[in-house]
Amino acid sequence: MKQALSSAKMRFQVEGMDCASCATKIENAVRRMPGVIDVSVSVAGGTITVGHDGIDRDDIGNRISSLGYRVARAESDRFAGEGSKASPGPSSGDDGAAPWWRTRKGMLAVGSGIALAAAFGLGKAVPATEHWAFLVAMLIGLVPIARRAIVAASAGTPFSIEMLMSIAAVGAVIIGATEEAATVVFLFLIGELLEGVAADRARASIQGLTALVPKTARIEEDGRVRDVPADSLEIGATIQVRPGDRVPADGVVLSGESTVDEAPVTGESTPVRKGADASLFAGTVNGDGLLRVRVTTGAADNTIARVVRLVEEAQESKAPTERFIDRFSRYYTPGVAMVAALVAVAPPLLFGGDWVGWIYKGLAVLLIGCPCALVISTPAAIAASLSAGARRGLLLKGGAVLEQIGRITVACFDKTGTLTAGKPQVTDIVGFAHSEKDVLRMAAALESGSSHPLATAILSKAAAEKTRIPPGSNASAIGGKGVRAIVEGMEVFLGSPKAAAELAAVTDAQQARIAVLNDEGKTVSLLVLDDKIAGAVAMRDEPRPDAEQGLKLLSDAGIRTVMLTGDNRRTAAAIGEQLGIDVEAELLPEDKQRIVGRLQKQGFVVAKVGDGINDAPALAAADVGIAMGGGTDVALETADAAVLHGRVADVAAIIDLSKRTMTNIHQNIAVALGLKAVFLITTVVGITGLWPAILADTGATVLVTLNALRLLKPSGG
Template structure:
């Protein structure tokens, strides 16, 4: 069950006390709840008070000078766990502040001294969780690991390194191929220790991971050499060659090809792990014992070949993310006086002016202070059309300056740029297990030891009961050992998820984890906030109705009246007049009438622009126009009436405009099978009905307050719908949290959107939404295909063992071949357009 599902089944927001519900300060554009808090707006008094528990008190933090540390918490399986941990840590002496974020699995602690931080792992362990220090200064390093072909390899490597006295903490992630480790000894020693376990490690320098893994030439040479001896042994067996020489050739093949898995098996046993290397090595040794040298050599070679192909295929999926690291250049041209100096991006400070020439990539996020150009933002937002940039516009690291030189004031350090956050979020997303993956992993943990025990039973009991010879049943037991490897099954889900998340990231869509990828595939209703989501959120003139004057004169007077106002409606009128190239007149004695409009004097006569209430108070004859005014308002227009005290000169209707991509996007959603598209708006029913008819929305809720949007989402869920909510990630946070899936738009412009939602559309439009749903459903289909294929292969192999129809090398081929096919099937997600 996903996080969202747990929340919705256990929570009832109505039970929360009003004072305990999350609060949003929209004026400051600050959400005082994060994504974790949103997913907790729960249930029970504990969850209801999540705001006060998870909100960091920045004012307090600025006043104290304590020891701060960040940890990753393992073992939390619902939001209430985070609150339990917080309560316990707060009870400890010398703790100043603690914040546990369930969504990211991280805990931030501030203490008066460092000694209390050292006690935290033991305290957390008492609660049933484990702590892993992250972002520690000095000794924490990240390595890329080569040679892991399933998640059990990561566990084996972790267990091996944990036994080393110089290693304080270690975390190996199979999906990303990375190891984060805190150690006191040298990098070279750690690399040697990794090699002992049968893998290769390379240190990730600075902020950049190497996109190319260490060379595998030596492994390939061993594979070829092992195959050479196997081939010659087999050909020799067909001739008059001595059986002893043939067996020696087979033995050499086994030793050369089996050295690496045997070494890995040794360390796996030391670490109390039962991985595929252990099972395969046991099978090969057993084959040698009973004289099946050809079988043993074939098993070793097929196993090594399968691993080599698997690793090569998996690296392609990992590189789909690693390639993002190379989007931003490592150096920047920094302006110092009249000189340009080339500096590493790590040395560029906020406020520095950098110069980007035509055709170059922008190295850091910033604001254009000089020049104009078109910038290709596809690496960040997925938009195929370059975006025009001028003075005051924001640009992002990793995007490409198409033409025209730009001077950019740096606004973010290299580690805080949008592309850095994307990479961090994507890698973090890969570490989160989807419900299907968690189930498969549990199944494999049960399946492997059961089949291992069954293999031992098959070797011992049938011959004891005179059901056959020891040799026959020992051989069948070895086959069972090979079939006990659940490699294809275990790898069926994570590779598909990594491929899908990587594809999405390249196309401007951030999916925060496998659970959300799975949820997106099951969505059958999508609710949209109207303003700023379906519409531009920027009012524009929709109609100009001159009454007692010409259109040109009406717009000229209106521009004069509104030119000094900063109200969005006034700006819309002024911009429209500018587009029509209608000049303003000479006005004087400008005056703002609060809540009603403006007035000025033009050529000795007073003119007014404002709402209906203003002219009613001026006693201007307006009765004959009231029906027309109401009709325009019912169509969703805001009206600017222009006139004098004596007469109305005309009416200018201003309305929010539909986004160009909205209609196409909503039709695309219908095409991929989303049967209910809902609009949520605070506007009146007339406006809602008009927008619904223009966009293709088949249901709407109008005149909603923010809390009413939450009720609308719950109503849809009560009707049996799995609901996604699409908003801007700020004012819509409560509804985003309540929905089964929260989708934020315009993530490239707002850090809040990237933190709040489950899925983030980096571009400020909806064109990626149908693609996201399609990708999610394709991923679910492929995951199901992989799981069923893996299980069927296993059960067929098991069924063929007992009649004696399965050979040892066919068992290996079924295992490694199935794993390879599963990986290749998953990689199809990388190519989905």
């Protein structure tokens, strides 16, 4: 928004904001305040962000408090244009930290319940006091509800749930149903309490991530090691991570080697071996060795903080279904009030019906019409889904993205770093004049000390084969050709076939073998020993271990897969044939964008999966852009979604999560509207009354919330 660029922003943590109706009341009230430009509310995060051009934060806090909520924390002003970062995550506040019976809603529900039980006992003991006892019991619960209803009405929300509740309770007293009025108020408070408990549970799922980062870190300074607060670590600082400790910051290993459990951040169940130059995520667990680590990000920008911030922002972005339900509820609630009025008045006026009986039914219809369950049906499912995805390393930028991903019919993958590991690996060692063991040994001797990707691949292969590498001397690189040195008294050269042919004769049989390797998309280097072709080393950027399985999962789901790569056609075709994926090769970034557009014109819903850097045009053009791996700023900010761990199979997982979420939402809507329809009919025909009506609404709200929370479990849970 243009206005937001020049406005300050304040973020508030609000206790008791547990449903979409709460959010609507708060948003309407704050938006009407002078100086407020924009309001963004996250029910799942329990936060409200206010864009303004000069307003006191206490004024906003007081307005929110007047609606019956409590502001637990207000962050400092920050300017949207400065690109500053939010805190790693909201505090859960007293409501989130305290047991339910110590929260405002809990104490009010308990007090109302005790008063109702006392009224029942007193009424049995002294029947003459029964009406007044139940009236007092009702008022204990109703007065706070009515106060909130009046404030909400004056702040722009006249048809709030509290208003419907207050009208129904007062109406019930007027027609003499005082006992039922007190019971209805108590059940309403129980429903609110259960909403709060469920909302806290959903909130805790993502906020629990912040607890993964330890509070302290061991920093190296001036030759000493001391403990400091983890959030005080600066970029470039050197820290030590002992065996068994959690990593306190994102960083790069300077020295040491250890296995690291990355499951808390990426969902990867198998510990990963880390050594020098390896990247570490904050919140992961060091295994068996001491690591010295250079910090690469501040506390507010580490992997955990970015994940939490992304999910919080995503929860504020509404899906199309959620926006439709919001619009529908604006007309639904006033409509229900009109229907209730007609049920109460029309039969007595037009057909001579009993006034008390039909007013009673009208009040019951008013309670049935409370839109709590309907309004919470979609955001509850989306919030649970976003949180569940984040804990598995599946990050989505909002409900709209979550909803759209499930409609994908074509997935376009980059090759290098997406379908493949992005690092060449030795695939073949071929011995011509010498054994394969000698070829590897001599090649590794030439590449010792080099950090070139091809050299790294050869040295990794030698390490895997436990090859003893002889020392070399007089080593020198020949630009564009290869490398040479003296090893074991022999002159050794490793380089391209063309360069090797200048030093030694290449036979037809050797040429044929080289051609076969090239046709498989492999890069071939020839080893020359004393003017003879000793052997060949073939390398290729190999597919990720799960690439074939991941693509099969997509195919089984009816999704077409295509590789879009700038690599040469021969290499791309070889990888494509191995993985069973269609191939478009030798593409520039604009070519990838053009192909995405062509598929969209053919009626496909297109996902583009890439590294978030050189695929930016295609990621932006696709219906959904999915960035792969690493959790880098580019990966998280360029695309609509990100697969943090970089597993190809996780693309299928994120699509499955979307489909399960939409199924859950449809179930919730069916439950919410279905129960209302059933009780509307039974109320009009006289089978059910006031307290079953509010029980139906409370029950529906609890059912849809519990159903949504099922998404926090793994697939199939």
